Amino acid sequence: MKPSKRPRVTALSIGAAMLALAACGGGGSGEKKTELKLYNDKGGWTQYFDQMGVKSKQEIGLGMKPVGYTDEPSYTAFIKASFRTKVKPDLFTWSTGGRLEEIVRQKQVSDTTALWQEAVKNGDLTQALAKYYTIDGKQYCVPLNTAYWGMFYDKKVFAKHGLEPPKTWNDLMKIAETLKSKGQVPFQHTTPTSLFSFVWFEQLLAGTDPDLYERLGSGKASFTDPGVVKVMEQWKSMIDKGWFSNPGDKADPADHFKTGKAAMVSSGTWFNTSMTQRGLKQGKDYGFFFIPNVDPALPKRSLIFESGPLCSLRKAADSEASAKYLKWWISPGAQEQWANSRGDVSGNPKVKVADPDLDRITKDAAGDQNRLVLRFFEAVPAPVLTAALDGLSGFVVKPDTYMKVLQDIQKANEDYWKNKANGG
Amino acid sequence: MTLTSKSLPGTPAPPARRPGGRGRGRARNRFALFGRFRFGFVSPAVLLVAVLLYLPFVWTAYLSLTRYDGLASPEFTGLDNYARLLDDPALLTSIRNTLLWVLGTTVLPVGLGLLVAVLSYDIKGGTWYRLPFLLPYAMSGAGLGMLWGFILQPEGVANRVLGFLGMPGADMAFLDDGPENTIAMIVVWTWQQLGVNMLLFVVGLQSIPRAPIEAARIDGASGWRLFRHVTWPLMRPLTTVVFGLALVASLKTFDVVWVMTQGGPGRTSETLAVTMYRDVFVADEYGYGSAVAVLLTTVTGLASYLYMRRQIGKEVR
Numbered sequence: 001m002k003p004s005k006r007p008r009v010t011a012l013s014i015g016a017a018m019l020a021l022a023a024c025g026g027g028g029s030g031e032k033k034t035e036l037k038l039y040n041d042k043g044g045w046t047q048y049f050d051q052m053g054v055k056s057k058q059e060i061g062l063g064m065k066p067v068g069y070t071d072e073p074s075y076t077a078f079i080k081a082s083f084r085t086k087v088k089p090d091l092f093t094w095s096t097g098g099r100l101e102e103i104v105r106q107k108q109v110s111d112t113t114a115l116w117q118e119a120v121k122n123g124d125l126t127q128a129l130a131k132y133y134t135i136d137g138k139q140y141c142v143p144l145n146t147a148y149w150g151m152f153y154d155k156k157v158f159a160k161h162g163l164e165p166p167k168t169w170n171d172l173m174k175i176a177e178t179l180k181s182k183g184q185v186p187f188q189h190t191t192p193t194s195l196f197s198f199v200w201f202e203q204l205l206a207g208t209d210p211d212l213y214e215r216l217g218s219g220k221a222s223f224t225d226p227g228v229v230k231v232m233e234q235w236k237s238m239i240d241k242g243w244f245s246n247p248g249d250k251a252d253p254a255d256h257f258k259t260g261k262a263a264m265v266s267s268g269t270w271f272n273t274s275m276t277q278r279g280l281k282q283g284k285d286y287g288f289f290f291i292p293n294v295d296p297a298l299p300k301r302s303l304i305f306e307s308g309p310l311c312s313l314r315k316a317a318d319s320e321a322s323a324k325y326l327k328w329w330i331s332p333g334a335q336e337q338w339a340n341s342r343g344d345v346s347g348n349p350k351v352k353v354a355d356p357d358l359d360r361i362t363k364d365a366a367g368d369q370n371r372l373v374l375r376f377f378e379a380v381p382a383p384v385l386t387a388a389l390d391g392l393s394g395f396v397v398k399p400d401t402y403m404k405v406l407q408d409i410q411k412a413n414e415d416y417w418k419n420k421a422n423g424g
Numbered sequence: 425m426t427l428t429s430k431s432l433p434g435t436p437a438p439p440a441r442r443p444g445g446r447g448r449g450r451a452r453n454r455f456a457l458f459g460r461f462r463f464g465f466v467s468p469a470v471l472l473v474a475v476l477l478y479l480p481f482v483w484t485a486y487l488s489l490t491r492y493d494g495l496a497s498p499e500f501t502g503l504d505n506y507a508r509l510l511d512d513p514a515l516l517t518s519i520r521n522t523l524l525w526v527l528g529t530t531v532l533p534v535g536l537g538l539l540v541a542v543l544s545y546d547i548k549g550g551t552w553y554r555l556p557f558l559l560p561y562a563m564s565g566a567g568l569g570m571l572w573g574f575i576l577q578p579e580g581v582a583n584r585v586l587g588f589l590g591m592p593g594a595d596m597a598f599l600d601d602g603p604e605n606t607i608a609m610i611v612v613w614t615w616q617q618l619g620v621n622m623l624l625f626v627v628g629l630q631s632i633p634r635a636p637i638e639a640a641r642i643d644g645a646s647g648w649r650l651f652r653h654v655t656w657p658l659m660r661p662l663t664t665v666v667f668g669l670a671l672v673a674s675l676k677t678f679d680v681v682w683v684m685t686q687g688g689p690g691r692t693s694e695t696l697a698v699t700m701y702r703d704v705f706v707a708d709e710y711g712y713g714s715a716v717a718v719l720l721t722t723v724t725g726l727a728s729y730l731y732m733r734r735q736i737g738k739e740v741r
Contacts, residue, residue: 073705080494080708106495246578247689248600386707394690397600401690 033318035063036090036325038310040144041075043068045273048341052329055337060328062321064091072195083108083313090322093144094309096132097217097378098385100140103311109140110314115327116142124330124348132307132374141309142326143347145338147268148365149203149304149375150290152275157184157263158287165289168296169207176243179263188253188262189244189396195377197392198385199266200238202376204231206302207294210373213302217379219417223388223410224403232395232402234294239399247396254278257286266291268306268375269361272343282343282357290364300371306378307347380413381420387412481721487714494710505715514691515716518699521606522675525695526727528610529617529674534667536614537621542651544622545629554626558619569683572612573599576684599685602692609680609693617673621666628662629655664735671731675724696720 035057038049049066057063067089069075082088083106094100103109116139119125125143133139153165158175161182166172176186190196206213208231215221216228238244245262253265254274265271272282280286293301310329312322328334332350339346340354345362353359364370377385391405488505490498509515540557544550563571575581576598587594598608632655640654656663678697681687687694687702694702700720704713 073701076708077494077705083495102493102495108495246597248578248597250573250577382708390688390691393688394692397597397689405690 031317033090033321034061035065036318036321037067038064038091038093039067039069039075039079039089040093041069041072042093043070044277045342048273048338051341052334052338055334056325056328059333060324062325062328064325088313088316090316090318091310091312091325094141094311095378096307096309097374098381099378100133100309100311101135102382104135104140108313108315110312110316110319110323111138111140112142112323112326113139115139115323115330119330123350124332124335126347126349128372129307129347132378133309141311142330144308144310144329145270145342146307146345146347147270147305148290148345148361149199149266149268149306150288150361152257152265152267152271153287153289154257154260154263155283155285155287157260165287166292169292169294172292176238176241180241180243184260185245185262186243186264187238187245188256188265189239189247190253191247191250195389197389197396198376200235201231201388201392202304202373202379203266203291204235204294206304206373207291207298208234209295210298210302210371213373214379216413217374217376219381219413219420223406223413228406229403232406235395236399236402239396244396254280268304269358270342270344272355272358276343282355288357288361290361290370298371301369302373303365303370304375305365305372306375381416383416384409384413484714484717487711488718490711490714492710493708498711501711505712508712509715509719514694515699517602517691518694518696521603521693522677522695524603524606525610525613525674525677526671528607529613529677530667530670532610532614533617533621534670536618537623537666538625538663540618540622541625541629542655545626554619554622557622560616561619563616565679566683568612568616569680572609572615572680573684576608576612599693600689605685605693606695609684612684613677613680617670621670624662624666625659628659631662632658664732668728668731668735672724672728675720675727696723 035053038053040049042049046066046068049064049068053064053066069078079089079092079094080103083103094103100109112133116125116130116133119142120127120130129143129146130139133141133143157179158164161178161184163175163178166175179186190199202213205216205228209227212221212225212227216223216225222228245256249256249261251259251261252274253267254271255278256262257265257275258278258280269288275282275286282288290301290303310326312319312326316322329338330348332348335346335348335351339351343355343358345353345358345365349366353362373379376388380388388409391409395402395405487498489500489502491501491504492498540554544553547553560568578597578600582598583594583596586592586596596604599605636654636658637650640650645654676697677695678701681693681695681698682701685693687698691702696716697720700713700716702713703709703716707713
C-alpha cells in the first residue's frame with residue numbers, strides 16, 4: 001500500500017520547524033571563551049567598559065564586550081529570563097541587598113567565597129565591604145563599583161555668594177536660605193520618572209535616626225513611625241520653602257547643574273562620571289561635601305554608601321573564564337583604571353586615586369567618624385522599594401500627600417514581611 | 425415527495441455539467457500539487473501563530489492564577505490575583521485613565537480627522553492643507569513621547585509659549601497630576617493621530633459614488649444637510665473601521681505614556697497596558713500582572729466584538 005503523503009508532509013514541517021527553533025537556541029556549556037560579554041544596566045559607561053576589555057585582553061588574555069542597557073526594567077527582565085534560557089550572560093551587573101538575595105536563593109549566582117577570602121587576606125577588598133556580598137555566610141559576586149553619597153555643589157555659585165561647604169546641618173540650611181534669597185534654586189530634585197526619588201528621604205532619615213532607617217530595611221519598623229513622619233514633614237517644609245528645583249524637569253541632573261538651575265545635587269560619587277562627560281572639572285567647576293547629620297547629637301556621621309555587584313552565573317557558558325575575569329576585576333591594576341577613568345572611588349583600598357579631591361573624599365569616607373549606611377535602593381526589599389519609588393515620586397510633586405504615601409509604602413512593607421514569614 | 429436519480433441509493437449521479445467546467449478542471453490539475461502539499465504550506469504560518477500568539481496567551485492565563493516572581497516556580501493561587509484586582513486603588517485609577525483614553529482618542533483624532541478631511545476635500549490645494557496634519561504621523565510613539573515630554577515639562581516650551589502669549593496655563597504642570605496628565609497626553613496623541621484618520625477619511629470621500637451626491641445637490645441639499653444625510657451614511661463602512669481601530673489602539677495605549685510619565689507620578693497616569701507592564705517588569709509580580717493582561721485582553725476583545733457586531737448589524741439593516 002502506498003503510504004499517504006499527508007502524515008509525511010506534516011512530520012517534515014514539524015521537523016523543519018523544530019530544527020529552526022533548535023538553531024535559534026545556540027550556545028552550549030563546556031565551551032572555552034576568549035571574550036566575555038558583560039551585560040550591564042549602565043549604558044552610559046560603555047566607553048569605560050570597552051577600555052577595561054582592552055586592558056583585560058592584554059593582561060589575562062580574556063577580552064570583554066559590554067552590552068549596556070539604559071532601561072532598568074528591561075535589563076532586570078532580560079537577566080531573569082536568561083536564568084531559564086540558553087542565552088546566559090558571562091558576566092552581569094546587579095544590585096546588593098534584597099535583589100542579590102533573591103537570585104542567590106534561586107541558586108543562579110556563582111559562589112565567590114574563596115575569591116573574597118583571598119582578596120581580603122591580600123588587602124584587595126575589605127571585610128567591611130564583604131557583608132554586603134554575604135548571604136548565609138557565603139559571598140557572591142564582586143564589587144563592580146563603590147560609591148559614597150554626598151552633595152555636589154557649584155563652586156562658582158558658592159564663591160559668588162561667599163559661601164563655604166557646611167560643617168553642620170544648620171550651616172546647610174543657612175546656605176539654602178541665602179541662595180534662595182538671591183534667586184538661586186539651592187537643591188536639585190529628581191524627576192518623578194527617575195529611580196532616585198528616595199534620595200532626600202534616605203538622607204534626612206539616616207541623618208536623623210540611622211537606627212530607625214536600618215530597622216525599616218529589615219521590616220522591624222513601620223513607615224508610619226512618628227520618626228519617619230517627622231522626616232517627611234521636614235522634607236515637605238523644605239519643598240514648601242522653594243528650595244528644590246521643579247521635580248518634573250526632565251533634564252539630566254548633570255545638565256541641571258551645568259546650566260545653573262540648581263546649585264547643589266545630592267548624588268553618589270559616580271556622578272563625577274556624568275560631570276566629566278560634560279566637561280566639568282572637580283575642584284574648579286564643582287566641589288563635593290558629605291552632608292552633615294540633621295541631628296548633631298548623633299555620635300557618627302551617617303554616610304550613605306552603595307556598592308554594585310559584578311556577578312557570574314553558576315551555569316555560565318565558561319564559568320572558569322567568568323571566575324578568572326572577576327578575580328582580575330578586583331585587582332589593583334584593573335581597579336585603578338576603572339576608578340580613575342570614570343573619576344570615581346574604588347572598592348579596592350590599594351587603588352591610588354588620581355584626582356586629589358577624590359582622594360580626599362575616599363580618605364574622609366574611610367575615617368572612623370562615619371557610620372556607613374546602605375543606600376535605600378539596596379536596603380529595602382524589592383517590592384517595598386517599588387512601592388516607595390511610586391509613592392515618593394508622587395510626593396515630590398504633591399507634598400501634601402505624605403501621610404498617604406507612607407501608608408501605601410507601609411502596606412507593601414507589611415505584605416512583604418508577612419508573606420516572607422509565611423515562607424513566601 | 426419526488427425522488428430524483430441523484431437521491432437514489434446505488435444510482436451513480438450523472439456528471440454535473442458546469443459552465444466552463446473544462447477550464448476549471450485544468451486549473452485544478454495545475455494546482456493539484458499544491459493541494460496535496462497544502463498542509464505543508466499552511467503549517468509554518470499555523471505554527472508561528474500558535475507559538476507566538478496562542479501559546480503565550482495560554483501561558484499568561486495560567487500565570488494569572490499563580491504567584492510568580494520570574495525566578496522561582498509559579499505557585500498556584502487560584503483566583504487570588506483577580507480578587508486583588510477588585511481591591512487595588514491603582515487599578516481603579518488605571519481603568520479611569522483607560523476610559524479617558526478610549527473617550528478622548530475615539531472622539532478627538534477621529535472627529536477632528538473627519539473635520540479636516542471634509543473641509544479640505546474637493547478644494548483647490550487641499551493636499552497642501554492636509555500635509556501639516558499628516559507629518560506628525562511619521563514619528564514613532566517613543567519619539568512622540570520624548571518630544572512632548574520636554575515640551576510639557578515644567579518651565580518647558582509649552583509654559584513659555586503660553587506665558588509669552590499671556591494665556592492661562594503658563595505656570596501649569598501638565599504632567600504632574602492626574603487626570604490632567606492623561607488629558608495632556610491624549611492631546612499629544614491627537615496631534616499625531618489626526619493626520620492618518622484624516623487620510624483614511626479622504627480616501628473614503630474619494631471612493632464614495634458621485635451620483636447620489638450630485639442628485640442630492642440637484643434636489644437642493646448642500647453644506648451640513650448634504651453631509652449629514654448623504655455623505656456621512658455613504659462613508660459608514662469606512663467610519664466603522666476607523667473608529668474600531670481607534671478604539672482598540674486606545675485600549676492598549678502604552679508607549680506614549682511610558683515614555684512621557686512611566687505611569688506616574690505616583691501611578692496617576694497609568695493605563696491598563698502600563699499597569700500590566702509595571703506589575704510584571706518593574707514590580708516582578710508576574711502573576712498579578714498576567715491577571716491585568718487577561719483583564720485587558722478581555723476588555724479589548726469584548727469592546728471590539730460588541731462594537732463590530734453593532735456596526736455590522738446596522739450595515740445589514
